[in-house]
Amino acid sequence: DLFDRNKVVHSVSTRSGGASTGPFSSLNLGIKVGDHQPAVYENRARFLESLGLTLPSTVALTQVHGTRVVEATRDDGGRGVLPTAAPPEEADALMTGVPGLAMLVLAADCVPLLFWDPEHRVVGAAHAGWRGSVAGMAGRTVAAMGERYGSRPAQLRAAIGPAIGGCCYEVDGPVLEPLLRNQARLFQQVATAAARPDRRMLDLKALNRMQLEAAGLRAENIEVSPLCTACNADLLYSERRLGRPCGRFGAVIALRDAGR
Numbered sequence: 001d002l003f004d005r006n007k008v009v010h011s012v013s014t015r016s017g018g019a020s021t022g023p024f025s026s027l028n029l030g031i032k033v034g035d036h037q038p039a040v041y042e043n044r045a046r047f048l049e050s051l052g053l054t055l056p057s058t059v060a061l062t063q064v065h066g067t068r069v070v071e072a073t074r075d076d077g078g079r080g081v082l083p084t085a086a087p088p089e090e091a092d093a094l095m096t097g098v099p100g101l102a103m104l105v106l107a108a109d110c111v112p113l114l115f116w117d118p119e120h121r122v123v124g125a126a127h128a129g130w131r132g133s134v135a136g137m138a139g140r141t142v143a144a145m146g147e148r149y150g151s152r153p154a155q156l157r158a159a160i161g162p163a164i165g166g167c168c169y170e171v172d173g174p175v176l177e178p179l180l181r182n183q184a185r186l187f188q189q190v191a192t193a194a195a196r197p198d199r200r201m202l203d204l205k206a207l208n209r210m211q212l213e214a215a216g217l218r219a220e221n222i223e224v225s226p227l228c229t230a231c232n233a234d235l236l237y238s239e240r241r242l243g244r245p246c247g248r249f250g251a252v253i254a255l256r257d258a259g260r
Contacts, residue, residue, distance in 0.1 A: 028247030153216025
């Protein structure tokens, strides 16, 4: 609701309405999870066209659970989305000021983040799994938009999409140790007690929200989806709940063309 629909196209896909079958049923947007590739391209086209977007005007990444942010230009249209386009970049966040150029990030428990700067008319999209969240992906995207476009954090709007919730995401040492090292100030707030003494329940959405506030965003300019992917695996893909192989849902954002 924080994004002006007259100026920004944005959406999160669900599992419904696609061409994929079996464990990928039915609107899987992930090309590297073992699904039949023609079905994936058909799914991507259906999702984007439902928003007035196209495959050749959309950019995606090879997501690597890092914190690299790259700029999408008009020449990048189709990268990571169409098999005939140039190979996608390895990164986990995109930003652009090109109207009509859509940016797509994929998830199946990880946190999708969408950004809009109404002042400088630019948008961003990021993917933050536990590694990216612990490493500060949200704040890195805010900083990159500031460096490239002059975006002021206090003017940014951010949406945190559906992701696995603290109700379902039980983690242990390999996650907790880097979290405690890198996010010690937030640890007790986002990693609560679990049934097993050596585990914690990690709230990735809360961690990203707190990082956005620490980066300078106003609390009222951050919207968090209440949906937990694991609790809603019939609606959204959840690798934790469904196991592997598992499809991917997408979050997309684009500036509307000035003439539309």
